[in-house]
């Protein structure tokens with residue numbers, strides 16, 4: 001199948017909320033790279049392009065796009081941002097709209113793409129925003145000011161750099177990979193290419209992990225020889241950090257597919273977990289009487305903090321997704337509480353921007369479990385001499401936003417709380 005037709009179909013699957021792994025089925029590396037570039041650029045520009053299309057049409061494009069409307073968005077993306085010759089773009093996407101969608105759609109796609117060709121210079125000069133859909137903006141408005149949302153939107157719309165966590169010698173790896181060393185010792189690559197081609201990947205010297213995500217295990221401090229239960233562990237970024245820090249780790253996740261990825265990652269890194277268990281976290285804990293020095297719960301969440309790498313999130317996630325996640329997180333937190341030794345630690349994290357899943361979830365947990373207290377996370381436990389002050393909240397939580405260190409490449413939205421059982 002033609003790569004643009006396939007890209008149109010993949011785009012529709014991604015917008016339906018299903019993660020699409022069909023990129024992997026595109027065997028030609030150049031075609032795969034093109035499909036990714038096209039789709040990710042279009043997802044970042046979709047809200048803006050819909051606004052542009054609205055100027056040329058009496059009807060606004062709906063929230064749920066038809067396949068021919070997706071063809072139109074991809075055509076506009078190629079004309080405006082990928083510099084494909086215009087004549088080829090217009091006729092290709094007219095054909096795709098006719099082939100995949102309503103046979104009358106070709107005329108509409110043709111008319112709008114021709115207008116975009118005419119006005120492309122002035123359209124390109126307009127700003128990048130809006131990136132967020134109305135629903136997504138509403139989700140953030142619960143928790144952030146207009147100014148904060150504008151900053152998040154500005155930096156989240158940019159293609160993110162690649163961060164890696166190294167087993168050791170971060171300065172040396174930063175040099176070897178021509179990368180920047182971040183305050184937490186993550187190594188940041190601004191133009192990485194395919195990860196598996198980079199030096200050190202096959203030898204298991206490092207693993208891919210966003211700056212923000214790496215802070216959770218750092219917040220634990222010294223965990224040498226501690227028994228750690230890593231709940232919701234796959235694909236294992238934090239499991240690897242825990243093992244690297246000398247802990248004995250039991251990793252639990254509900255998804256066998258994702259655990260397979262975790263096993264592959266640990267094998268490549270030459271790391272060994274004590275146990276790897278496929279189970280729902282609540283069921284696992286209810287059937288066990290074991291207690292741990294540390295439970296690390298990197299909870300399932302709305303994943304709204306990963307919007308830079310998954311720009312479809314701004315078109316697909318709503319407040320309902322946050323509400324659903326809050327229920328699951330609370331169930332796991334409640335049952336995890338009784339499996340922590342006295343004096344032990346519960347480390348809770350989510351890659352969500354929504355405070356209902358972070359700050360509020362933990363405030364509710366503390367009210368319901370008076371044997372737990374918040375241990376304020378300190379800057380010195382996360383960073384050396386260099387600091388990122390705006391990352392710690394007044395309660396002592398970590399709250400990462402894509403706008404923090406924005407001009408250096410930003411970070412995922414992320415929340416971390418450290419609690420101690422008294």
Ligand SMILES: C[S@@+](CC[C@H](N)C(=O)[O-])C[C@H]1O[C@@H](n2cnc3c(N)ncnc32)[C@H](O)[C@@H]1O
Nearest residue numbers: 232233234235236237238254255280281298300
């Ligand atoms: C945010 S990801 C974890 C990322 C991982 N900790 C890391 O650092 O690489 C959340 C994980 O929770 C798992 N999950 C979702 N619901 C679960 C449940 N009820 N019990 C156990 N695992 C669950 C998912 O399969 C997913 O792998």
